[in-house]
Structures are given as structure tokens and as C-alpha cells.
Amino acid sequence: MSLFDARFFDLITHCSNPDSIKKMAFQAKQSGYSGIGILNPSSDISKIDIPDDFSLFSSIEMACKPSAFRDEIRKNKGKKNILIVKGKDEDLDRIAVETEGLDILMQPARINNIMAKIAADNSVAIGFNIGSIIRNRGDSRARDLTIMRTNLMHARKYGTQIILTSDSHSPYDIRAPGEIVALSAIFGMTPKEAVIAMSAMPLDIMKKKNFDYLQEGIEIL
């Protein structure tokens, strides 16, 4: 069985209206994805006409103050929204990984061993934005690659969940899973790790959003 037989998901895409969501969904399906997450959708995504065997998820980027993270999580409890915080500086990243119930800390600044361990304990996944490798050039890309390499090293050591996303703003930004694997190899990620970060990890996050999910290790039969 090939590594690429898995079902792939890109949890962070930016679309504003139903028409662009539809275009994005068709392009993603053509590229080999089984589902995408729409960041802060403006309308109800369940009514959008999408290809067969394809899923749309709603992701919420929490842009509030770090002190309001818990309130925001409480507000979204029982809903199927994937909760994301965009990493900025060490203080914000630290508060984010300490917040239980948060799903993804996207592209944090350089994390350390303490933060990686807390993130693993609280099941907060560390997001790697492959779009920044695609869109940036020169110094900024070199800086991003250095941060990703360090974060990957810590995530590996402490078993922190990893998510890969192309952070696409238009159908032209979507890259197939094979290409994401090739790009992630630049900062030292193995193909197997990259495939898990695009298939098993998103599925794991979505499993937690099911209404019958209670807690890790507890299942309703």
C-alpha cells in the first residue's frame, strides 16, 4: 500500500463567498484532497454544492485577546468548529498551548521544549504553514524554514501533533499532497510524518468534534 492512499485534508483555506468555496472545493478534490477547512466562513457551508466524497469543515480563527481564549472555547463547545490560534510571539504561543480545548496553534514563533510538552499534554496541534514557503522569497523564507525546523524537532521529541496546511487564499494556491510532502522535506520532515500530518491528524481533530466523543480513550459503543 502506498503512503498516498490515505485521505488528505487541508484544514485552513481562506474563502469569502459560497462561489469561491465551491471553486476551492473542486480544485482541492482534483488535487487529491478529501476535505478542506474554511477559515471563518461568512455563510452556512452545509448548503454549498460540493463534489461527491468531499467534506467541508468550518475553522474559527480566534483573534481575541489571549485572556478571552477560554470564553471563546466555551462559546464554541458542542459545535463542530475547528479552533485555531495564529501564532505571533512567545507569550501568545505559551498561553495558546496552555489552553485546553484549542485545536491548532498555527505557525507559532520558535517553540521550546516546555511549550512542546504542554501542547502534547493538552492535545494542541502545531500547524506548519507550507504557504509561507511557497509565497515568501529570500530572508523571510529562510527565517520561516529555520523556525519550522526547530519546531519540528521539539514536536518530534515530545510527540506533539503536527498539522500541515497550504493556507490557500485562492484555488491557485492549493498544492497537491505529494507537493506538500516534497516541500516539507526541505525543513526535515519525513514523507511518513508529512502524510500523517495531512491525513491522520486532521481526522483525529475532527473525531474530537463528534457529539458522541467524550474524552481521549473513552468511547460510546
Add this chain to the structure above:
Amino acid sequence: MKTIPTLRDKKRYIAFSVMSEQEISRRELFDDILNSTHSLFGDAGSSEINFALMTYDGKYGIIRCSRKKTMDAKASLACVNRIRGDHISIMVMGISGTIKGATEKFIQQTCINNAEPDNKER
């Protein structure tokens, strides 16, 4: 001058499709692929990848690269995102050891599937 077969570089042919807002010429596409490779892997890296554009018809194309550097070649192609300010994306359809294989297995097959959507599921 010819190199003896045992010392010859082993090559791979990448079949790709281009999705762009406006039609891109062969020269513009290849220049941008080389720029992207230079920017990502530097001079030494791009010489190892050894890109050569074999065919390109405005939508589908075949590019040659070194066998040991197919992953780097795919990464370079994925990093091409703008030409003349227009959005563009290059999607790798498959990798083959011969031009014939790349054409028959990936490009012709895609054209057939696009022409007859019912065949896609088979």
C-alpha cells in the same frame, strides 16, 4: 561529446499541468521555474536538479530532472506561484523514466478522462 552509459546521469520526466489566469509562454514558464529553483536551492542545488523543459503546450508539459533530485524538483515546481503578476499553479501529474511513459500514462490519460468524465471512476 558523449558520456559512456554507465556514467550517464539517470533522469526522470515529470508530467505537469499548469493552471493560470492567462496563457503563459514556454519561455516565461521555464524562466520562472529556474528562478524558483535558484531561490529555493541556490546555484549548487539547481545544477544538481538539472531541469530541462522537454515539451509544453500551454496546459500540459514534461520537464526533465535528475533521478536523485525528484523531490527537490517537485518542491521547486510547487513554489512557482506568480508569473507577470498573474496567479499560476503547477500540478505534478506523475513521474516517469521516459518521455513516452510520461505522455502516455499521465498526459494522454488525463486528456481522455477530461473528455469522457464517466471514465474517471474506472
